[in-house]
Structure formats: structure tokens, C-alpha cells
Amino acid sequence: MKILVTGAAGMIGRKLTARLATDGALNGVPIESLKLVDVAVPGLPSGAAVRVEAAAADITAPGEAGKLVAGRPHVIFHLAAVVSGEAEADFEKGYRVNLDGTRLLLEAIRAQPDYRPKLVFASSIAVFGAPFPEAIPDEFMTTPLTSYGTQKAIAELLIADYNRRGFLDGVAIRLPTIAVRPGAPNRAASGFFSSIIREPLAGHEAVLPVDESVRHWHASPRSATGFLLHAASLGRAQLSNRICLTMPGLSCTVGEQIAALRRIAGDKVAARIRREPDPTIIRIVDGWPRRFDARRAIALGFTVEKTFDEIIRVHIEDELAGKITA
Amino acid sequence: MKILVTGAAGMIGRKLTARLATDGALNGVPIESLKLVDVAVPGLPSGAAVRVEAAAADITAPGEAGKLVAGRPHVIFHLAAVVSGEAEADFEKGYRVNLDGTRLLLEAIRAQPDYRPKLVFASSIAVFGAPFPEAIPDEFMTTPLTSYGTQKAIAELLIADYNRRGFLDGVAIRLPTIAVRPGAPNRAASGFFSSIIREPLAGHEAVLPVDESVRHWHASPRSATGFLLHAASLGRAQLSNRICLTMPGLSCTVGEQIAALRRIAGDKVAARIRREPDPTIIRIVDGWPRRFDARRAIALGFTVEKTFDEIIRVHIEDELAGKITA
Numbered sequence: 001m002k003i004l005v006t007g008a009a010g011m012i013g014r015k016l017t018a019r020l021a022t023d024g025a026l027n028g029v030p031i032e033s034l035k036l037v038d039v040a041v042p043g044l045p046s047g048a049a050v051r052v053e054a055a056a057a058d059i060t061a062p063g064e065a066g067k068l069v070a071g072r073p074h075v076i077f078h079l080a081a082v083v084s085g086e087a088e089a090d091f092e093k094g095y096r097v098n099l100d101g102t103r104l105l106l107e108a109i110r111a112q113p114d115y116r117p118k119l120v121f122a123s124s125i126a127v128f129g130a131p132f133p134e135a136i137p138d139e140f141m142t143t144p145l146t147s148y149g150t151q152k153a154i155a156e157l158l159i160a161d162y163n164r165r166g167f168l169d170g171v172a173i174r175l176p177t178i179a180v181r182p183g184a185p186n187r188a189a190s191g192f193f194s195s196i197i198r199e200p201l202a203g204h205e206a207v208l209p210v211d212e213s214v215r216h217w218h219a220s221p222r223s224a225t226g227f228l229l230h231a232a233s234l235g236r237a238q239l240s241n242r243i244c245l246t247m248p249g250l251s252c253t254v255g256e257q258i259a260a261l262r263r264i265a266g267d268k269v270a271a272r273i274r275r276e277p278d279p280t281i282i283r284i285v286d287g288w289p290r291r292f293d294a295r296r297a298i299a300l301g302f303t304v305e306k307t308f309d310e311i312i313r314v315h316i317e318d319e320l321a322g323k324i325t326a
Numbered sequence: 327m328k329i330l331v332t333g334a335a336g337m338i339g340r341k342l343t344a345r346l347a348t349d350g351a352l353n354g355v356p357i358e359s360l361k362l363v364d365v366a367v368p369g370l371p372s373g374a375a376v377r378v379e380a381a382a383a384d385i386t387a388p389g390e391a392g393k394l395v396a397g398r399p400h401v402i403f404h405l406a407a408v409v410s411g412e413a414e415a416d417f418e419k420g421y422r423v424n425l426d427g428t429r430l431l432l433e434a435i436r437a438q439p440d441y442r443p444k445l446v447f448a449s450s451i452a453v454f455g456a457p458f459p460e461a462i463p464d465e466f467m468t469t470p471l472t473s474y475g476t477q478k479a480i481a482e483l484l485i486a487d488y489n490r491r492g493f494l495d496g497v498a499i500r501l502p503t504i505a506v507r508p509g510a511p512n513r514a515a516s517g518f519f520s521s522i523i524r525e526p527l528a529g530h531e532a533v534l535p536v537d538e539s540v541r542h543w544h545a546s547p548r549s550a551t552g553f554l555l556h557a558a559s560l561g562r563a564q565l566s567n568r569i570c571l572t573m574p575g576l577s578c579t580v581g582e583q584i585a586a587l588r589r590i591a592g593d594k595v596a597a598r599i600r601r602e603p604d605p606t607i608i609r610i611v612d613g614w615p616r617r618f619d620a621r622r623a624i625a626l627g628f629t630v631e632k633t634f635d636e637i638i639r640v641h642i643e644d645e646l647a648g649k650i651t652a
Contacts, residue, residue, distance in 0.1 A: 091491070129567065133465075141465050143486070143568055150487040154480050160469065161476040165417065241455065242469055 001029045004073035006059060006105070007080030008036035009043070011181060012122065015225045016077060017045050017052075024049035026075060027233040037068060038080065059101040065108035075118045075232050078105060084126060085188050087148035098151035106158055110167045119159060120231045121172040123244065125217060127153040130287040138246060138296045145287050156244045163243050171231045171239060173297075176219040176249035176304075179257075180315035189284045193218065196254070197261055197312055200272035203325035209278035212255035215290040219249045220314040223304045230302055238300060248304040250311065251291035260308040264316075265324050327355045330399035332385060332431070333406030334362035335369070337507060338448065341551045342403060343371050343378075350375035352401060353559040363394060364406065385427040391434035401444045401558050404431060410452060411514050413474035424477035432484055436493045445485060446557045447498040449570065451543060453479040456613040464572060464622045471613050482570045489569050497557045497565060499623075502545040502575035502630075505583075506641035515610045519544065522580070523587055523638055526598035529651035535604035538581035541616040545575045546640040549630045556628055564626060574630040576637065577617035586634040590642075591650050 003020060007013045017036055022045070024031055031050040036042040037057040044052055059065050059080055069076070080101060081087075087094030102121075109117060126149035127142040142153040156172045163170035181194040185206075192209055193216060199206035219227070227247050262270040294302075305311045316322060329346060333339045343362055348371070350357055357376040362368040363383040370378055385391050385406055395402070406427060407413075413420030428447075435443060452475035453468040468479040482498045489496035507520040511532075518535055519542060525532035545553070553573050588596040620628075631637045642648060 139459075139467050141467050142483075143570075144483070145490065145567060147487055147491070150483050153483050157468075157470070157476050157479050157483075161473055164471065165473070241471060244469075 001026055001031050001075065002033045002035070002071060002073040003031055003075045003077070004035045004037070004068060004071075005077045005079065006037055006068070007078070007122075008054070009038035009040060010079060011183065011221065012175075012178070012224050012228075013038065013042065013079050014045075015221050016079070016228055017042070019225050019229070021045035021048035021050060021052055027229065035068075035071065035073065059105060060096050065101075065104040066111065068105070069108045069112060069115075069117070072112065072115055073117055075120065076105075076109075077120045077122070077228055077232075078102065079122045081122070081152075082148070083188065084146055084148040087151060088146055091147060094147045094151055098148065099154055102155040103158060106162050106167070110162065116166065117168055118232055119168045119170045120228055121155060121159050121170065122228070123152045123156055123172040123174045124149065125174050125176060125246065125289050125292070127156065127174060128289050130289075132289055135291045135293040136246070136289055137293050160241065160243050164241055169236060170243050171234055172244040173227050173231050174244065174246045175224055175227065176217045176247055178221055178224055179218045179311055180220070180319075182221070182315070182319045189281050192281070193254075193257070196273050197257065197315065200261065200269045201265060201312075201316065201320065201324050203272075205272050205274055207276045208254065208273050209276060209281040210254060210285055211277070211282075212258065213253055214285055215251060215253045216285075217249040217251055217289055217292060218308070218311060219247065219304045220311045222314050222318060227302055234300060245297045245300065245302075246292050246294045248294045248298050248302050249292065250305050250308060252308050257308050260312055264309060264312050266326065268326060269324065327352055327357050327401065328359050328361070328397060328399040329357055329401045329403070330361045330363070330394060330397075331403045331405065332363055332394070333404070333448075334380070335364035335366060336405060337509065337547065338501075338504070338550050338554075339364065339368065339405050340371075341547050342405070342554050343368070345551050345555070347371035347374035347376060347378055353555065361394075361397065361399065385431060386422050391427075391430040392437065394431070395434045395438060395441075395443070398438065398441055399443055401446065402431075402435075403446045403448070403554055403558075404428065405448045407448070407478075408474070409514065410472055410474040413477060414472055417473060420473045420477055424474065425480055428481040429484060432488050432493070436488065442492065443494055444558055445494045445496045446554055447481060447485050447496065448554070449478045449482055449498040449500045450475065451500050451502060451572065451615050451618070453482065453500060454615050458615055461617045461619040462572070462615055463619050486567065486569050490567055495562060496569050497560055498570040499553050499557050500570065500572045501550055501553065502543045502573055504547055504550055505544045505637055506546070506645070508547070508641070508645045515607050518607070519580075519583070522599050523583065523641065526587060526595045527591060527638075527642065527646065527650050529598075531598050531600055533602045534580065534599050535602060535607040536580060536611055537603070537608075538584065539579055540611055541577060541579045542611075543575040543577055543615055543618060544634070544637060545573065545630045546637045548640045548644060553628055560626060571623045571626065571628075572618050572620045574620045574624050574628050575618065576631050576634060578634050583634050586638055590635060590638050592652065594652060595650065
């Protein structure tokens with residue numbers, strides 16, 4: 001099996017490729033080659049059990065998408081995207097990469113004769129926009145409140161039509177907010193959901209800009225990788241024409257996150273969170289989903305953490321080699 | 327007030343422009359000029375009380391969309407589209423006109439400095455795809471089962487984002503199936519909903535390819551014109567960020583349509599319907615919506631016929647000068 005990963009240098013891309021490289025197989029089928037692309041050359045996963053090739057590619061450049069699929073990969077994980085904050089700040093770049101880039105990839109696939117790859121698309125709960133019911137059902141409409149969410153929703157529609165037409169076998173999975181994100185704090189409005197856990201565990205102070213009553217929808221990076229792998233295993237018979245799936249997640253409040261941190265790492269670590277309300281972030285987060293009733297994805301076999309304690313333990317295992325800075 | 331109508335030569339376009347030309351005003355504001363464009367030069371409405379200009383324009387040709395908005399129309403009715411059957415038969419043309427054409431128009435608007443027109447977009451219930459609940463609520467997801475429906479759903483998302491960004495004041499109205507469509511029978515799968523009424527009233531035989539139990543969602547051409555005019559009157563305060571509205575309609579079965587025809591025109595006219603089941607049409611129509619719970623549009627003041635008798639009477643008044651061929 002030949003696999004292509006776009007956006008392979010991103011956080012989810014690195015987690016996914018590390019897993020594929022280590023496993024040497026996808027859903028039981030041995031991997032023949034793994035091609036990683038991003039705007040900068042992605043790093044190679046260490047200890048790879050398969051042939052891995054990494055290259056820089058701008059999917060929006062003329063002819064570039066065609067080159068990516070010329071090797072006729074059997075499975076394509078399309079993760080490449082301008083992130084939420086940047087797509088809002090740079091209208092044209094967001095549409096160029098997130099909409100036109102995706103469409104160029106789809107068109108390159110369609111242009112290949114007798115070719116029908118599996119395309120796994122990383123969508124987002126940003127396709128939804130408030131006001132919401134208490135728990136958002138699978139049949140809820142997509143009314144995004146960001147350009148990023150709009151671009152993801154459009155890509156979902158395109159992939160569903162290309163799937164229906166038989167140009168590819170598509171599946172779009174709407175990822176929850178990923179916590180605990182590894183790495184340095186970023187300026188994303190959602191960053192605090194991770195930094196209030198990650199920074200205290202590493203001995204640093206973190207800022208909490210919202211009230212502890214704020215409820216949100218989470219999954220660990222390990223679960224996100226699991227979602228992508230499982231999505232690649234689903235066939236037409238299971239998905240029918242409805243190929244966009246809201247992933248399961250854990251609905252919890254910031255207060256519950258902090259209580260879990262205290263249980264696992266103690267009062268001293270939890271005391272490293274400083275309350276500093278930020279009206280802008282409060283307003284943004286107020287429009288975000290709090291809970292989904294993701295029953296279709298659960299019925300299709302997707303799994304996720306059941307408590308925020310589990311999410312913190314995944315972070316300590318996968319990122320901190322089991323060590324907390326007390 | 328300056329008005330631009332794209333797709334002005336289509337059935338709805340002709341009805342809308344005839345009404346605007348006769349009224350000489352839109353929602354009480356006098357019309358200064360009315361510009362009609364389509365791929366072929368639209369006919370001029372007779373007895374126009376306002377200055378009307380008609381021109382051929384291919385909105386997908388380079389620079390063409392910019393020329394259309396150079397006169398800075400205050401209201402744009404964007405009706406231009408490749409219809410459902412053609413968009414399914416010609417994949418590339420459908421995307422070029424329905425998606426790229428709309429996006430070029432939006433970009434041309436965005437490129438004009440200090441310009442924020444009202445854009446009324448004719449969307450369709452084709453943005454929805456089976457399976458459905460008994461009555462489809464306003465919050466139901468868009469999972470189109472045609473490329474046409476996909477393109478309309480994408481255009482809705484784009485217009486909502488351009489609206490949110492403040493580049494225009496947008497509203498997208500999802501039109502029901504329009505009955506009774508005037509003119510010659512066409513090859514659209516939905517054509518029989520109109521032809522089983524229109525042809526018998528004109529003394530001709532009509533073919534019914536589905537069972538009388540088939541239920542569908544209708545509005546008259548007169549109502550469709552009313553929807554477009556009323557949509558142009560709605561402001562940001564009323565629409566908020568949810569600018570896509572499912573229009574009210576009349577849910578009735580084919581049997582109820584025929585009973586209404588018999589009540590209005592008699593047994594002899596109703597006997598001109600010949601039953602000839604067509605498995606292809608039966609299958610297509612089976613995936614179509616049967617009923618909506620369009621409460622938001624109703625709350626916003628949109629109105630529609632309450633019985634199919636009314637819809638037939640509108641046809642007799644507007645198309646047959648009151649005369650039935652007995």
C-alpha cells in the first residue's frame with residue numbers, strides 16, 4: 001500500500017506519520033511507501049519500518065497536485081491547511097490553500113484514469129457555528145462563523161460529490177479541539193485549553209483567559225491519529241453518501257480539566273494556572289460547540305478518551321516520557 | 327436604486343424582471359435602473375416603467391463579473407445557474423458556472439472599494455439529500471445528492487462568509503420546486519409535477535411517471551418572485567449570521583394535485599393524464615424532500631400558497647389569461 005500525507009509537518013501530521021512509520025501497516029495492510037509533503041520539507045519519523053520520502057510541495061502551485069498523485073497512492077491523508085487564526089487574518093491565503101488547494105488535489109485525482117484512492121480529509125468542528133442545541137446531533141447544519149470553518153465545510157461538500165461521482169472514496173472527519181497539544185504556546189484562541197495543562201506539568205505558569213464554567217469538546221492527539229487510521233478503514237457500504245462524520249470527543253469544563261490536573265499532578269502543579277480574563281477570547285469561545293451527540297461515528301467504531309484524566313495521562317506518556325515537573 | 331439580475335432570461339428571471347419593471351420600485355424604493363444579463367441577451371419586459379438595459383454576459387469569462395458590478399448596483403439578484411440535469415451531465419460546466427461563476431461575482435464585489443450591495447441568491451432545496459425526517463427542520467444538514475445541489479450549498483457557504491466579513495449583505499433562499507412552470511415540457515426529472523397540470527389545461531396529454539402517492543414541496547412562480555422581492559427587504563438585524571433560508575412551500579401528493587385539477591377544470595381535463603411509470607424517475611424522485619418545517623422563513627414574513635388549487639389558479643391567471651381548454 002502506498003500512502004500520501006499532505007500537511008505532514010503539522011502536529012497531527014507528525015503524530016500520524018510516526019504511527020504509520022512504526023506500525024509499517026495501515027489497518028493490517030503492509031505499507032509499501034509513505035510520502036510526506038508540506039510547504040517545508042517534513043522531518044522523517046525516527047525508526048521507520050517502511051520506505052519514507054519527504055518533500056516540500058505547495059499544493060496550490062500549478063501542476064503540483066498532479067505530481068503528488070502521479071504515483072497513484074492508495075490512501076491520501078489530506079491534512080494540509082492554513083489554520084483558523086491565519087485564515088481569518090488572511091482571507092485570500094485561506095481560500096487559496098484550504099479551498100483551491102483541496103479542489104486542485106481532487107481535480108488531480110479525477111484526472112488520473114482508472115484511479116480511485118481513499119481520501120481521508122481532516123475537517124473540524126469549526127464547520128459548526130452558534131447558537132447550538134445542548135448536544136449537537138449528527139444531522140445539525142453547518143453554519144461556520146469563520147472563514148476557516150467555511151473552507152472546511154466547502155471541502156466536505158466537494159469531497160462528498162467526488163465520492164458520489166466515483167472519482168474517489170472519501171471520508172471527512174470533524175476533529176474535536178485537540179488537547180493536550182504538545183509544543184510551545186501559540187496564539188490560537190483555543191490554545192489555553194492545552195496550555196493550562198501542558199505548561200504547569202512542565203513547571204511553567206499558564207494563563208487562563210476564560211471562566212472555569214466554559215465547556216468544550218476535546219480529544220487527545222493519540223485519539224486524533226486513531227480517528228484518521230480508522231477512517232481509512234471505512235468503505236462505501238458503511239458510509240453511504242454521508243461521508244462527513246463528527247468525531248467523538250470528551251465534553252468537559254475548564255474547571256473539570258483543572259480538577260483532573262490536580263488529581264494527577266497535585267495542588268502545586270495546578271497552582272501554576274493564573275486567571276486573567278480576556279474579553280476577546282471569552283467572546284470567541286462563547287460561539288464554540290460544547291458537546292456533540294456523535295452517535296454515528298461511535299456506531300462506526302471510532303473511540304476516544306472517557307475522562308480528562310485519561311487525556312492528561314496520554315500527554316504525560318507520549319510527550320513527557322512519564323515525567324511531571326513537580 | 328440600481329438593480330442587477332443575473333440569469334434574467336430564465337423562467338424565474340423573466341417573472342422577476344417583469345414584476346420589477348411593472349412596479350418601478352423594489353420594496354417601496356423607486357428603481358433608477360434595471361440591468362438584465364444572461365448568456366444570451368434577455369428579452370426586455372413589456373411596458374417597463376423604469377430604464378431597463380439587457381446584455382449578454384458570461385460571468386465566468388475573465389473580467390466579466392467586474393464589469394457587471396462596475397455600475398455599483400444596490401441590489402443584485404443572482405439567479406444565473408446551470409440547471410440540475412445539465413450540471414449532473416456536464417461536471418465541469420456545472421462547477422465552472424455554479425461555483426466559479428458565483429465566486430467570481432463575489433470577488434468582483436469584494437474588489438470594489440466602499441461597496442456593500444444586497445445580494446439575493448436563488449438557492450434550492452437540492453442542497454438537501456435523503457434520508458429525511460418527516461418534516462425537514464430549518465437546522466437540518468445539507469447533504470446534496472447532485473452536483474447542482476453541491477454547488478448551491480457551496481455558494482450558500484461562500485455568501486454567508488462574505489456577508490459575515492462585511493463584503494456584502496447576503497441572503498440565500500432555497501426555492502421549492504416551482505409549479506406550474508410555464509412553457510414547453512423539459513427533460514428535468516421534476517418536469518411532470520408541472521406538466522400534469524399545464525398540458526391538460528392547454529388541451530394536451532401529459533405523462534405521469536410516478537405513483538400518485540408521491541409527495542413533494544411546491545410554490546408557484548408568482549410566489550418565487552415574491553420570495554426574491556421579500557428577501558431583498560431583509561436586513562442584517564433580521565438575518566444575523568444565518569442568511570440561508572428554506573422558503574415556505576406547499577406539501578402535497580401527486581394525487582392531491584390531480585384532485586385539485588379535477589375540481590378546477592373538470593374530469594375531461596384531468597383525464598388527459600396518462601400513467602406511464604418510469605423506474606429512473608421513480609428512483610430519482612424517491613430521494614427528494616417531501617415537506618419542510620420552514621418556520622424561520624414564515625416568521626420573517628415569506629408567504630406561499632396554502633392549497634394546490636391556489637397554485638393552479640395562479641397559473642390560469644398569469645399564463646392562460648383565465649382560459650382553460652375544456
